[in-house]
Amino acid sequence: MHAMRFESVSKRFTMGHDRAKSFMDLMLRTLRPGSRAPREILWALKDVSFLIEPGEAVAIVGRNGSGKSTCLKLMNRILTPTEGALDIQGRVAGLLELGAGFHPELTGRENIYLNGALMGLSRREIDRRFDEIVAFAELERFVDAQVKFYSSGMTMRLGFSIAVCVSPDILLIDEALAVGDQSFQEKCLERIEQVRADGVTIIFVSHALETVRALCERVLWLDQGRLREDGSSDRIVDEYMASVHAHEEVLAE
Numbered sequence: 001m002h003a004m005r006f007e008s009v010s011k012r013f014t015m016g017h018d019r020a021k022s023f024m025d026l027m028l029r030t031l032r033p034g035s036r037a038p039r040e041i042l043w044a045l046k047d048v049s050f051l052i053e054p055g056e057a058v059a060i061v062g063r064n065g066s067g068k069s070t071c072l073k074l075m076n077r078i079l080t081p082t083e084g085a086l087d088i089q090g091r092v093a094g095l096l097e098l099g100a101g102f103h104p105e106l107t108g109r110e111n112i113y114l115n116g117a118l119m120g121l122s123r124r125e126i127d128r129r130f131d132e133i134v135a136f137a138e139l140e141r142f143v144d145a146q147v148k149f150y151s152s153g154m155t156m157r158l159g160f161s162i163a164v165c166v167s168p169d170i171l172l173i174d175e176a177l178a179v180g181d182q183s184f185q186e187k188c189l190e191r192i193e194q195v196r197a198d199g200v201t202i203i204f205v206s207h208a209l210e211t212v213r214a215l216c217e218r219v220l221w222l223d224q225g226r227l228r229e230d231g232s233s234d235r236i237v238d239e240y241m242a243s244v245h246a247h248e249e250v251l252a253e
């Protein structure tokens with residue numbers, strides 16, 4: 001049985017321009033009712049298909065805006081596809097965009113329980129993992145402070161720690177790791193390696209291509225919402241780097 005399957009998945013966003021941004025905007029609209037800007041439609045993912053086996057470590061690369069985070073949000077069931085079908089097997093935990101999944105008014109402790117519950121853990125199970133989560137995140141002193149007072153690094157540490165400590169079947173990591181300091185980044189990578197050795201499926205979005213090469217055997221390359229390549233990390237990382245460099249040279253001319 002596969003860990004996840006995307007079948008011709010497309011995701012469309014509508015970019016709303018019709019909310020008044022200021023009082024002047026509002027006035028203008030009242031005076032000129034026909035001046036509403038049209039809504040813009042954007043396909044963040046278009047006809048994306050792939051199959052991932054349990055225990056695979058797969059990276060997703062691509063330029064900004066190519067649909068990587070959208071892909072992870074679909075995997076995490078934060079979003080649903082506009083078209084196509086996807087099938088995800090097992091418990092998914094992840095470190096998505098910074099702060100996603102945290103309630104800023106709640107404390108670190110409350111957020112741990114909230115997130116654990118959302119991932120289907122019982123109170124008991126969370127109790128059992130609580131100390132490990134706090135210790136790994138190095139947040140002992142701040143666990144009873146509201147998350148809105150955390151730095152971005154602290155928020156990231158808590159998110160990562162929860163994700164790896166809830167025994168997921170699939171672990172999603174979006175760029176956010178880059179927020180941590182060098183030593184925490186290394187600690188995270190070591191932990192990801194460990195989780196991987198335990199057979200957890202890993203989906204890793206990163207611009208750190210050498211880390212991608214070291215951590216993942218396979219790479220999906222997204223380009224403007226389409227799956228441009230799907231293959232061994234050595235081959236795809238080289239091709240992707242060549243394409244990025246070619247693009248930079250064009251820009252420099």
Ligand SMILES: Nc1ncnc2c1ncn2[C@@H]1O[C@H](COP(=O)(O)OP(=O)(O)O)[C@@H](O)[C@H]1O
Nearest residue numbers: 013014015044063064065066067068069070071
């Ligand atoms: N909630 C949203 N509403 C409207 N557009 C969105 C939304 N989320 C993402 N997009 C758009 O979808 C495209 C893909 O975004 P994203 O998946 O975040 O790309 P990446 O993570 O590769 O940088 C971008 O053009 C982005 O502006």
Ligand SMILES: [Mg+2]
Nearest residue numbers: 068069070175
């Ligand atoms: Mg992103």
